[in-house]
Amino acid sequence: MNRPPSFTATVRVTGSAGRFEEFRDRVRWLLVRDPDTEPYTERHTDAALEYRFELTRGLPFPTLVAASAEFPELRIEAEWDKGGVAIENGRPVDKWTSA
Numbered sequence: 001m002n003r004p005p006s007f008t009a010t011v012r013v014t015g016s017a018g019r020f021e022e023f024r025d026r027v028r029w030l031l032v033r034d035p036d037t038e039p040y041t042e043r044h045t046d047a048a049l050e051y052r053f054e055l056t057r058g059l060p061f062p063t064l065v066a067a068s069a070e071f072p073e074l075r076i077e078a079e080w081d082k083g084g085v086a087i088e089n090g091r092p093v094d095k096w097t098s099a
Helices: 017-033 061-070
Strands: 007-015 040-044 049-055 074-080 083-088 091-097
Touching: 007 017, 017 040, 017 049, 017 061, 061 074, 061 083, 061 091
Parallel strands: none
Antiparallel strands: 007 049, 007 074, 040 049, 074 083, 083 091
16 A cells, blocks of 8 residues: 655744643644644744644644634744745735745
8 A cells, every 4th residue: 555655844833922831732632633633743942832743644724723713913834845834813824835
């Protein structure tokens, strides 16, 4: 059986650090309930939350949008080898592609 090619996506959350813990808890809750969530790791600093996804099917975009809508003061930037997207207040606000 052929496995689809995998890729890595890095998701960084910046903004009001006072809301990071609540955001992190909400994202975890949403990801646990998403049957399509693929393996990921978390690395957090005082300035940002960072998630690293190993994907074969795609980024858990609905989960990130839902969490963003609940935390409009935070900015989510997801990047992968072919581009990225920024999400604020539950909406994509910027998209880019890599050359």
